[in-house]
Amino acid sequence: MITGRTKLLAIIADPVTQVRTPQAMNAMLSDMGKDAVLVPVEVSREGLAAVVSGFRNIGNFAGVVVTVPHKTAVPPLCDTLSDRAIAAGAVNVIRRDAQGKLHGDILDGEGFTRGLDDAKISVTGMAVFLVGAGGAASAIAFALASRGPKKITISNRTRAKAQALSERLSESFPDVEFCVGDDPSGHDLAVNGTSLGMAPNDALPFDPAGLSSGSIVAEVIMQPEVTPLLAAAEQLGFATHGGRKMLQGQLSELAKFLTQNMEDTQ
Numbered sequence: 261m262i263t264g265r266t267k268l269l270a271i272i273a274d275p276v277t278q279v280r281t282p283q284a285m286n287a288m289l290s291d292m293g294k295d296a297v298l299v300p301v302e303v304s305r306e307g308l309a310a311v312v313s314g315f316r317n318i319g320n321f322a323g324v325v326v327t328v329p330h331k332t333a334v335p336p337l338c339d340t341l342s343d344r345a346i347a348a349g350a351v352n353v354i355r356r357d358a359q360g361k362l363h364g365d366i367l368d369g370e371g372f373t374r375g376l377d378d379a380k381i382s383v384t385g386m387a388v389f390l391v392g393a394g395g396a397a398s399a400i401a402f403a404l405a406s407r408g409p410k411k412i413t414i415s416n417r418t419r420a421k422a423q424a425l426s427e428r429l430s431e432s433f434p435d436v437e438f439c440v441g442d443d444p445s446g447h448d449l450a451v452n453g454t455s456l457g458m459a460p461n462d463a464l465p466f467d468p469a470g471l472s473s474g475s476i477v478a479e480v481i482m483q484p485e486v487t488p489l490l491a492a493a494e495q496l497g498f499a500t501h502g503g504r505k506m507l508q509g510q511l512s513e514l515a516k517f518l519t520q521n522m523e524d525t526q
């Protein structure tokens with residue numbers, strides 16, 4: 261039950277109606293015995309700075325999950341950032357401390373690689389084709405790189421962002437080969453890290469017909485559960501890995517991060 265002692269958490273997005281985090285996180289908070297509630301908050305790009313700054317002044321506000329389109333705009337609005345958030349240039353979760361300071365981190369990559377672990381997919385030694393260079397894709401690239409793949413090829417509509425991501429990754433992971441390119445052939449795992457696939461008329465992020473046999477196709481998109489990319493890949497006989505597994509992979513990490521130092525209820 262929500263009382264005067266309940267801590268507030270939010271997920272900010274635009275649009276916000278498609279998010280699945282509130283139901284999953286509220287169930288998890290309840291299982292953890294936390295007197296806290298997470299609510300959806302629709303925030304436009306124009307309103308983002310004012311809303312985030314306002315969180316500092318809400319005494320019982322504990323933190324916020326950040327999603328599309330705000331992840332790359334939030335880092336300068338935080339007081340501190342984790343190393344991986346700095347490296348990815350994006351934040352998907354902020355914890356507010358008792359002094360009103362905002363601490364940003366990104367757990368998307370951990371969620372994605374945990375989802376692969378759960379499906380018994382090991383990226384060690386793999387060649388990975390990653391489409392996207394936004395917040396989620398950047399975090400995924402860093403988490404994948406830390407698992408020892410042989411190579412990561414990054415493809416993105418805005419090529420300069422793919423190039424910049426590849427350069428940041430090369431500095432942090434000198435043993436992995438990074439390149440920018442649009443040809444998915446010759447890779448063991450192909451990942452859609454873009455928002456393409458959410459809207460019914462979206463183009464495919466890449467053509468799975470170009471993949472080499474035995475490749476696995478993975479998604480970040482959760483809704484629809486079977487995206488046009490996954491459907492096309494399945495039809496061609498490739499193994500697939502849906503976006504829901506990424507959310508499941510990071511929910512417990514998000515809950516742990518957001519409830520650090522949060523007063524227990526009992």
Ligand SMILES: NC(=O)c1ccc[n+]([C@@H]2O[C@H](COP(=O)([O-])OP(=O)(O)OC[C@H]3O[C@@H](n4cnc5c(N)ncnc54)[C@H](OP(=O)(O)O)[C@@H]3O)[C@@H](O)[C@H]2O)c1
Nearest residue numbers: 331392393394395396397417418453454455480503506507
């Ligand atoms: N399953 C999960 O748990 C989970 C977690 C986090 C995010 N996601 C999903 O991941 C997706 C990306 O989120 P994000 O935070 O990374 O967003 P973002 O920072 O806004 O990045 C969006 C990415 O998609 C690309 N893109 C967008 N529209 C495109 C188009 N019409 N054609 C080609 N490329 C396009 C962008 O390319 P440019 O750089 O050229 O703009 C960029 O690479 C979202 O759909 C989100 O729901 C899922």
